[in-house]
Amino acid sequence: MMASAGQQFIAGKRRPGGSAEQMSVTNPATGEVLATDTLASPEDVHEAVTAARHAFGDWSRTTPAERAEAMLRWADLLQARGEELAATESRIGGKPIKLARGFDIPGVIDNVRFFAGAARNLEGRSAGEYSGEHTSSIRREPLGVIGSIAPWNYPLQMAAWKVLPAVAAGNTVVLKPSELTPLTSVMFAEAAGEAGIPDGVINVVTGTGATAGHALVSHPDIAMVSFTGSTAVGRQVAATAAGDVKRVHLELGGKAPFVVFEDADLEAAARGAVAGALINSGQDCTAATRAYVHRTRYEAFVARVAELMDGVRLGPVDDPDTDMGSLISFGQRDRVAAMVDRAREGGATVVRGGRIPGGPLSRGAYYEPTLITGAAQDSEIVQQEIFGPVLVCLPFDTDDDAIRLANDTPYGLAASAWTGSVFRAQRASRDIQAGCVWINDHIPIISEMPHGGYKASGFGKDMSAYSFEDYTNVKHVMSETTGAPRKSWHDLVFTSG
Numbered sequence: 001m002m003a004s005a006g007q008q009f010i011a012g013k014r015r016p017g018g019s020a021e022q023m024s025v026t027n028p029a030t031g032e033v034l035a036t037d038t039l040a041s042p043e044d045v046h047e048a049v050t051a052a053r054h055a056f057g058d059w060s061r062t063t064p065a066e067r068a069e070a071m072l073r074w075a076d077l078l079q080a081r082g083e084e085l086a087a088t089e090s091r092i093g094g095k096p097i098k099l100a101r102g103f104d105i106p107g108v109i110d111n112v113r114f115f116a117g118a119a120r121n122l123e124g125r126s127a128g129e130y131s132g133e134h135t136s137s138i139r140r141e142p143l144g145v146i147g148s149i150a151p152w153n154y155p156l157q158m159a160a161w162k163v164l165p166a167v168a169a170g171n172t173v174v175l176k177p178s179e180l181t182p183l184t185s186v187m188f189a190e191a192a193g194e195a196g197i198p199d200g201v202i203n204v205v206t207g208t209g210a211t212a213g214h215a216l217v218s219h220p221d222i223a224m225v226s227f228t229g230s231t232a233v234g235r236q237v238a239a240t241a242a243g244d245v246k247r248v249h250l251e252l253g254g255k256a257p258f259v260v261f262e263d264a265d266l267e268a269a270a271r272g273a274v275a276g277a278l279i280n281s282g283q284d285c286t287a288a289t290r291a292y293v294h295r296t297r298y299e300a301f302v303a304r305v306a307e308l309m310d311g312v313r314l315g316p317v318d319d320p321d322t323d324m325g326s327l328i329s330f331g332q333r334d335r336v337a338a339m340v341d342r343a344r345e346g347g348a349t350v351v352r353g354g355r356i357p358g359g360p361l362s363r364g365a366y367y368e369p370t371l372i373t374g375a376a377q378d379s380e381i382v383q384q385e386i387f388g389p390v391l392v393c394l395p396f397d398t399d400d401d402a403i404r405l406a407n408d409t410p411y412g413l414a415a416s417a418w419t420g421s422v423f424r425a426q427r428a429s430r431d432i433q434a435g436c437v438w439i440n441d442h443i444p445i446i447s448e449m450p451h452g453g454y455k456a457s458g459f460g461k462d463m464s465a466y467s468f469e470d471y472t473n474v475k476h477v478m479s480e481t482t483g484a485p486r487k488s489w490h491d492l493v494f495t496s497g
């Protein structure tokens with residue numbers, strides 16, 4: 001077990017939580033306990049919010065260049081600790097070390113560098129004399145203390161997506177990571193302090209949603225709640241935040257369609273579907289979950305996906321050759337298994353997988369890569385988020401059907417269209433209701449471009465310059481330019497004198 005100094009980081013100090021509740025962070029691929037700590041109490045949350053409120057005055061008045069310089073030092077420190085961060089991220093999430101090394105950690109470091117640059121590009125549109133008698137200008141101001149709540153699937157990336165635009169814009173933050181995966185979030189915040197970001201600007205409270213999460217969302221000194229997690233919890237968070245008219249930013253669940261038109265490159269689509277469905281054991285809000293394939297290509301597509309799935313290597317997460325690790329917990333594995341079982345009982349065909357592996361892997365929360373056909377469009381397995389390594393394939397006949405089916409779930413986070421036709425690609429990108437539509441790929445993200453949902457997948461954008469919209473207030477400043485005591489518009493109210 002790692003020596004643990006606690007999973008709270010408040011006003012620049014790491015310490016245990018003040019509640020009586022204990023929680024162990026385990027490696028779900030092995031069951032090994034990595035750290036055991038007491039969780040945050042509502043008083044810890046209050047202390048963290050107070051620290052962030054005190055830090056706000058000075059931090060919000062730093063220049064963009066000062067913030068950017070500190071963030072660039074932070075990125076360098078994270079880079080120097082990249083291997084330690086990757087190993088920890090891999091163990092707390094049960095994810096293959098090659099994914100943590102090649103995606104999670106470099107993605108976070110690039111994000112820090114992007115937001116360091118973006119801090120210096122935060123400008124108003126041009127000032128001007130719109131009434132003829134006033135100069136109008138725009139100020140973009142930080143909001144105050146941001147309460148950020150993150151899920152367990154990409155613990156550090158999700159924390160970074162919340163924290164970085166907030167602090168780059170001059171806000172201060174209290175982050176609540178998932179109590180299952182706090183270790184790298186605390187390391188991230190500690191590194192910020194070492195890079196010169198003052199105490200109290202970034203605080204971490206590790207606790208349950210019901211205690212620490214609720215205390216954060218309902219705290220009167222929080223200006224905005226930035227939440228990434230399930231749609232069900234997002235609804236509760238929005239309802240609580242509505243009490244104080246807090247701004248909310250919600251990145252919620254997904255059920256991404258993967259549309260393979262008749263003119264698609266089948267090999268590219270099949271490879272894209274396997275990678276898009278199995279990345280992070282399918283625990284990805286944008287994972288390819290529903291492949292709709294033109295009937296003339298359907299059989300060949302299913303056969304090739306099945307063949308490629310057979311080659312995916314499940315194994316220990318610290319083995320660089322492992323392709324797929326475990327799920328986050330036995331509970332999550334059993335939830336996925338139960339959904340697959342219900343689909344099977346409902347008449348769907350499980351073409352590959354659909355089982356908990358035996359042998360040494362049974363020590364961890366592993367589930368086989370699973371391919372399902374013959375499910376009804378209105379069934380649970382097609383409509384609800386699975387968050388596991390499960391791809392459902394269904395045929396379609398016309399382009400209209402494909403678009404209709406793609407849009408036929410409550411979610412709208414991401415989608416992809418596979419085609420050689422520029423017209424089909426344009427139509428899919430116009431008509432699919434999702435925050436991101438990939439053409440001939442599925443999954444890649446970049447710091448410069450926004451990530452966020454439509455429909456029950458939420459609203460607000462992570463990454464990119466667009467996220468500044470969410471973490472700042474726009475203020476209009478209107479200065480009278482004539483200096484005359486009597487203004488023409490006064491006549492609308494009185495004319496004497």
Ligand code: NAD
Pocket residue numbers: 149150151152153154158176177178179207208209210212213214217228229230231233234236237250251252253254284285385387413451453457
């Ligand atoms: P979850 O909704 O159960 O929990 C998310 C976070 O909210 C956790 O930190 C949890 O402790 C906290 N929480 C729970 N109840 C709370 C409450 N009442 N008040 C305040 N906070 C509370 O989600 P999860 O299981 O950790 O993560 C998986 C979900 O996250 C999936 O639905 C996935 O699609 C979604 N997700 C979305 C995105 C996106 O960008 N849209 C990215 C990653 C994950």
